[in-house]
Amino acid sequence: MPKAILYDSTLCIGCKACEAACAERWHLPYDDKVAAEPRLSAHKLTAIQTFGDHFSRRLCMHCAEPTCASVCPVGALHKTSLGPVVYDASKCMGCRYCMVACPFQVPAYEWHSRLPKVRKCDMCYDRQLAGKPTACAEACPVGATTCGDRDALIAEAKRRIAEKPASYYPRVYGLTEVGGTSVLYVSAVPFDQIGLRTTLPQQPLPALTWRALEAVPSVVSVGSVLLGGIWWITNRRDEVARKEGRR
Amino acid sequence: MNLPRLTIWRAIFAVLMAAGAYATWLRVAYGLGGVTNLSDQFPWGLWIGFDVLCGVGLAAGGFTLVAVVHIFNIERYKPILRPAILTAFLGYVLVVLALLFDLGRPDRIWHPLVMWNPHSVMFEVAWCVTLYTTVLALEFAPVVFEKLGWRKPLHWLQFISVPLMIVGVILSTLHQSSLGSLYLIVPHKLYGLWYTPLLPIFFYLSAICVGLAMTIFESWHSSRAFGRELELPLAAGLARVLAVLLMTFLFVRLLDLGQRGAFPLLRQNRTETWLFALEIILLAVPMFLLFQRRVRWNPARLYAAAVMVIFGFITNRLNVAVTGMEAGSGTHYIPRWTEVAVTLAIVALGFAVFRLVAQCFPIFEQQRQPSRDEILPSRDREGALEAR
Numbered sequence: 001m002p003k004a005i006l007y008d009s010t011l012c013i014g015c016k017a018c019e020a021a022c023a024e025r026w027h028l029p030y031d032d033k034v035a036a037e038p039r040l041s042a043h044k045l046t047a048i049q050t051f052g053d054h055f056s057r058r059l060c061m062h063c064a065e066p067t068c069a070s071v072c073p074v075g076a077l078h079k080t081s082l083g084p085v086v087y088d089a090s091k092c093m094g095c096r097y098c099m100v101a102c103p104f105q106v107p108a109y110e111w112h113s114r115l116p117k118v119r120k121c122d123m124c125y126d127r128q129l130a131g132k133p134t135a136c137a138e139a140c141p142v143g144a145t146t147c148g149d150r151d152a153l154i155a156e157a158k159r160r161i162a163e164k165p166a167s168y169y170p171r172v173y174g175l176t177e178v179g180g181t182s183v184l185y186v187s188a189v190p191f192d193q194i195g196l197r198t199t200l201p202q203q204p205l206p207a208l209t210w211r212a213l214e215a216v217p218s219v220v221s222v223g224s225v226l227l228g229g230i231w232w233i234t235n236r237r238d239e240v241a242r243k244e245g246r247r
Numbered sequence: 248m249n250l251p252r253l254t255i256w257r258a259i260f261a262v263l264m265a266a267g268a269y270a271t272w273l274r275v276a277y278g279l280g281g282v283t284n285l286s287d288q289f290p291w292g293l294w295i296g297f298d299v300l301c302g303v304g305l306a307a308g309g310f311t312l313v314a315v316v317h318i319f320n321i322e323r324y325k326p327i328l329r330p331a332i333l334t335a336f337l338g339y340v341l342v343v344l345a346l347l348f349d350l351g352r353p354d355r356i357w358h359p360l361v362m363w364n365p366h367s368v369m370f371e372v373a374w375c376v377t378l379y380t381t382v383l384a385l386e387f388a389p390v391v392f393e394k395l396g397w398r399k400p401l402h403w404l405q406f407i408s409v410p411l412m413i414v415g416v417i418l419s420t421l422h423q424s425s426l427g428s429l430y431l432i433v434p435h436k437l438y439g440l441w442y443t444p445l446l447p448i449f450f451y452l453s454a455i456c457v458g459l460a461m462t463i464f465e466s467w468h469s470s471r472a473f474g475r476e477l478e479l480p481l482a483a484g485l486a487r488v489l490a491v492l493l494m495t496f497l498f499v500r501l502l503d504l505g506q507r508g509a510f511p512l513l514r515q516n517r518t519e520t521w522l523f524a525l526e527i528i529l530l531a532v533p534m535f536l537l538f539q540r541r542v543r544w545n546p547a548r549l550y551a552a553a554v555m556v557i558f559g560f561i562t563n564r565l566n567v568a569v570t571g572m573e574a575g576s577g578t579h580y581i582p583r584w585t586e587v588a589v590t591l592a593i594v595a596l597g598f599a600v601f602r603l604v605a606q607c608f609p610i611f612e613q614q615r616q617p618s619r620d621e622i623l624p625s626r627d628r629e630g631a632l633e634a635r
Binding site: 039040041042067070071072073074075076091092093094095096097099100101103105107108109110111112113114115116117197199200201205206208209210211212213216219220223224227228230231234235237238 | 276278279280281290291314318319351352356358365368413416417421424434435436447572576
């Protein structure tokens with residue numbers, strides 16, 4: 001059963017306990033200065049953002065068909081059957097195509113390191129394997145971030161919207177965005193007002209490049225026959241001309 | 248060659264190499280963050296946009312000329328084949344050199360060869376570039392073997408030359424277009440004037456165009472540098488093909504913009520609009536010029552038109568890699584001086600090594616046995632060519 005995270009913006013109080021727990025789990029330094037940074041970065045793998053009266057949370061979305069995993073030339077990123085998209089730093093050569101391609105601009109780079117790695121949330125893969133909740137969900141004092149089975153969380157999100165239609169914008173973000181994500185959002189306001197991209201395609205992005213890559217075998221086979229044929233004809237023409245003494 | 252001009256160029260070269268060396272040291276000591284203006288929002292900058300995307304394209308003359316001379320058997324272009332292969336080979340070596348600067352872990356540049364992900368365009372490009380650089384080395388090897396008088400390896404290479412050339416053309420077709428496919432996955436980031444499902448086809452077509460332009464450019468420069476006569480009939484012949492290809496490229500480009508309803512974007516007064524206009528002008532003007540015989544047969548005008556095509560091509564690639572990606576990434580990117588220094592040093596190195604190799608090896612036709620074609624008086628040749 002794939003796991004997921006549900007973030008309920010209406011419950012979030014902006015205490016940033018999730019940020020602190022995440023930093024602790026990754027052994028990253030966390031102080032007031034880091035807490036004040038609004039963006040994801042190599043030393044901040046989740047971030048609470050403020051939009052007027054509303055909070056939002058940024059972290060890796062753990063797409064059902066991750067763009068980052070599809071573009072990685074060395075397969076350093078992959079989607080586990082459990083749900084998290086994980087990163088193998090020992091393979092990564094630092095081309096940063098994942099960062100260019102990610103529709104949510106999540107992967108961050110250790111720009112100032114001499115042996116840099118990509119950094120991103122891995123949905124506490126090791127903890128989930130052990131049956132424990134993610135560090136952020138465990139730390140959340142108000143239940144704004146919860147984790148569990150994706151299907152159960154989708155049902156829960158829909159239940160909350162149905163129970164209090166006045167408090168919720170009637171949609172769950174992450175259900176279909178780029179083919180569905182393992183991080184789901186519910187909010188009081190439309191999602192673009194809490195900094196989420198609402199113009200993304202509803203289909204998985206990897207299909208876009210696969211369509212081009214699919215043509216490779218045809219280019220190779222048709223191309224070699226065609227070029228070989230052209231060479232044979234032009235060469236033969238010259239040979240014949242030479243034999244007949246026209247040249 | 249008069250001495251003063253030489254010293255100026257040598258001085259410029261020395262300055263560029265010194266700046267490049269210093270920037271290289273900074274890159275090694277302080278990492279990417281210390282020498283580039285790249286960020287999590289904008290992870291690819293000048294080194295990918297120019298050194299890789301333009302570098303590979305500017306080296307496309309190699310496979311184009313190989314196809315013309317050896318596959319289509321149009322033998323009269325043979326005198327400019329070797330310089331084109333040399334340009335391509337150096338181009339690819341320099342692209343790999345630039346990648347060593349840009350990769351976060353250059354020590355792992357070989358990883359895609361053993362860690363496969365066939366779903367990645369980058370994986371395909373990595374393989375194609377590796378294989379094609381090898382093919383180019385083998386295509387250039389006869390020049391070295393000839394000089395050294397190694398008969399046996401020369402014979403071996405001759406034996407595999409046709410399949411080798413076919414493989415080279417196919418590999419080029421694949422990765423020249425795939426550099427465009429890299430951007431197919433960012434419909435949400437790349438500006439509407441550049442994002443299209445046809446990106447791979449546009450990258451391929453424009454690479455052939457700039458390959459021809461580079462061949463003209465490089466013939467003109469070597470004719471001056473080595474005090475030879477420009478192979479004008481050949482350059483003019485290439486220019487005519489170039490004009491037709493540019494027309495095809497621009498026609499399909501505009502058709503595609505119309506099809507996707509992207510023309511209204513041009514009404515907005517923003518950087519993207521102006522740089523798009525620059526790109527189109529730099530490709531359309533030389534197209535009109537090259538359709539005229541008096542431009543094609545005048546070395547100076549022909550050269551100017553070729554330079555315009557090269558700049559138009561560079562504008563196109565930088566527009567895709569930088570201009571078009573800024574708005575979607577929500578940030579601005581201007582390269583730091585160290586990024587520019589590395590790029591310029593690599594370009595300068597390319598010119599210098601080309602010169603050096605051309606001085607040491609039989610690259611140009613005059614240095615070999617003249618064929619019957621060349622014994623004909625040049626005016627007769629021109630007449631004969633135009634009559635065809």
